[in-house]
Amino acid sequence: MADSAQAQKLVYLVTGGCGFLGEHVVRMLLQREPRLGELRVFDLHLGPWLEELKTGSVRVTAIQGDVTQAHEVAAAVAGAHVVIHTAGLVDVFGRASPKTIHEVNVQGTQNVIEACVQTGTRFLVYTSSMEVVGPNTKGHPFYRGNEDTPYEAVHRHPYPCSKALAEWLVLEANGRKVCGGLPLVTCALRPTGIYGEGHQIMRDFYRQGLRLGGRLFRAIPASVEHGRVYVGNVAWMHVLAARELERRAALMGGQVYFCYDGSPYKSYEDFNMEFLGPCGLRLVGARPLVPYWLLVFLAALNVLLQWLLRPLLLYAPLLNPYTLAVANTTFTVSTDKAQRHFGYEPMFSWEDSRTRTILWVQAMEGSAQ
Numbered sequence: 001m002a003d004s005a006q007a008q009k010l011v012y013l014v015t016g017g018c019g020f021l022g023e024h025v026v027r028m029l030l031q032r033e034p035r036l037g038e039l040r041v042f043d044l045h046l047g048p049w050l051e052e053l054k055t056g057s058v059r060v061t062a063i064q065g066d067v068t069q070a071h072e073v074a075a076a077v078a079g080a081h082v083v084i085h086t087a088g089l090v091d092v093f094g095r096a097s098p099k100t101i102h103e104v105n106v107q108g109t110q111n112v113i114e115a116c117v118q119t120g121t122r123f124l125v126y127t128s129s130m131e132v133v134g135p136n137t138k139g140h141p142f143y144r145g146n147e148d149t150p151y152e153a154v155h156r157h158p159y160p161c162s163k164a165l166a167e168w169l170v171l172e173a174n175g176r177k178v179c180g181g182l183p184l185v186t187c188a189l190r191p192t193g194i195y196g197e198g199h200q201i202m203r204d205f206y207r208q209g210l211r212l213g214g215r216l217f218r219a220i221p222a223s224v225e226h227g228r229v230y231v232g233n234v235a236w237m238h239v240l241a242a243r244e245l246e247r248r249a250a251l252m253g254g255q256v257y258f259c260y261d262g263s264p265y266k267s268y269e270d271f272n273m274e275f276l277g278p279c280g281l282r283l284v285g286a287r288p289l290v291p292y293w294l295l296v297f298l299a300a301l302n303v304l305l306q307w308l309l310r311p312l313l314l315y316a317p318l319l320n321p322y323t324l325a326v327a328n329t330t331f332t333v334s335t336d337k338a339q340r341h342f343g344y345e346p347m348f349s350w351e352d353s354r355t356r357t358i359l360w361v362q363a364m365e366g367s368a369q
């Protein structure tokens with residue numbers, strides 16, 4: 001790639017660029033990547049907001065496509081210098097079949113890798129997930145661990161299985177010769193629970209609270225810590241990793257990095273209340289209001305209802321055996337590997353991240369009235 005910001009304008013491709021994280025990556029690239037000449041936004045569902053981005057100096061190319069279709073991916077990748085692959089099926093609620101999750105998350109990632117090799121694109125940043133590590137099926141806590149912390153990564157759910165396999169494919173591809181004979185350089189970023197403007201699950205919790213008269217009911221002990229990271233900082237880490245991947249190929253190639261920032265360690269529900277509380281909701285109960293065995297029963301009942309109702313409608317509530325187990329297992333990270341390897345520092349402080357998220361919920365509140 002270019003040896004100076006002015007020497008050569010680069011072509012970036014962001015897959016899943018219209019998603020929750022993808023949109024923030026797209027906007028961050030336009031704001032913070034001076035070498036950007038063309039930004040290709042590849043997604044199954046293109047957002048109308050893309051049109052407003054086409055008025056700047058950078059050429060923004062919206063590509064409606066499917067990562068499971070190798071020829072569509074190859075056409076989008078051809079000529080790109082860097083690929084940031086965020087596209088994925090983020091489903092832990094039983095909306096999609098295990099087959100579809102695998103096709104998108106695994107085969108789709110393989111298609112991106114092969115497209116890079118065939119067309120000569122050398123730099124690939126993959127959006128992996130904390131769930132590649134855990135929580136595992138045994139409910140072992142991962143307490144402020146890092147990329148080198150020993151942990152038995154055992155999964156059965158289709159989503160973490162697909163993310164783990166896709167990450168492995170990306171890291172294994174590091175060093176493969178691409179068209180032109182130079183090596184492919186890859187890395188994988190592992191966000192914990194991402195929050196911020198556009199987070200659908202936060203939206204779901206907020207609307208659930210409005211339906212329950214401004215109240216949410218604690219289901220998980222406050223002592224169970226869950227790692228969270230602000231979407232703007234995750235986007236920034238993607239942009240920085242993509243920029244540094246060439247210069248630091250020997251160090252970064254084939255590496256994984258947890259995404260982290262100054263967001264506090266709290267339970268999933270208490271963390272959400274940092275944003276939902278200032279918007280008028282209240283979390284009822286200093287401890288879970290129902291016994292765990294009852295939550296397990298209700299989660300199992302939700303699976304049965306989802307199966308019975310599937311011919312008629314998609315019933316996909318937040319509570320199911322998998323989400324209950326994940327929410328109930330401590331998983332937090334404490335690391336500086338991204339800082340040591342490519343100089344990452346969070347762009348947004350906790351206070352700023354919190355304010356931005358609250359403002360987003362409040363704007364949604366206006367729409368809910």
Ligand SMILES: NC(=O)c1ccc[n+]([C@@H]2O[C@H](COP(=O)([O-])OP(=O)(O)OC[C@H]3O[C@@H](n4cnc5c(N)ncnc54)[C@H](O)[C@@H]3O)[C@@H](O)[C@H]2O)c1
Pocket residue numbers: 015016017018019020021022042043044045065066067068086087088089090104108127128129130163190191192193194195
């Ligand atoms: N949200 C989180 O808390 C979180 C945490 C860790 C990792 N991740 C990872 O980050 C990435 C983005 O997640 P998100 O939360 O923004 O999800 P999202 O669903 O908002 O975005 C995913 C995007 O990918 C697109 N997509 C899905 N299938 C596609 C296909 N077949 N072809 C092309 N595009 C397709 C969707 O249209 C969507 O725009 C995913 O890979 C996910 O595994 C998310």
Ligand SMILES: CC(C)[C@@H](O)CC[C@@H](C)[C@H]1CC[C@H]2[C@@H]3[C@H](O)C=C4C[C@@H](O)CC[C@]4(C)[C@H]3CC[C@]12C
Pocket residue numbers: 090092128129130131192193194201219220226268269318319322323324326327
């Ligand atoms: C109904 C209660 C038990 C409630 O507390 C359930 C919360 C539950 C929906 C979420 C708790 C932890 C979340 C997951 C975590 O933040 C990390 C994830 C990895 C990412 O790659 C995809 C999203 C997710 C699986 C995220 C999904 C929602 C939770 C399970």
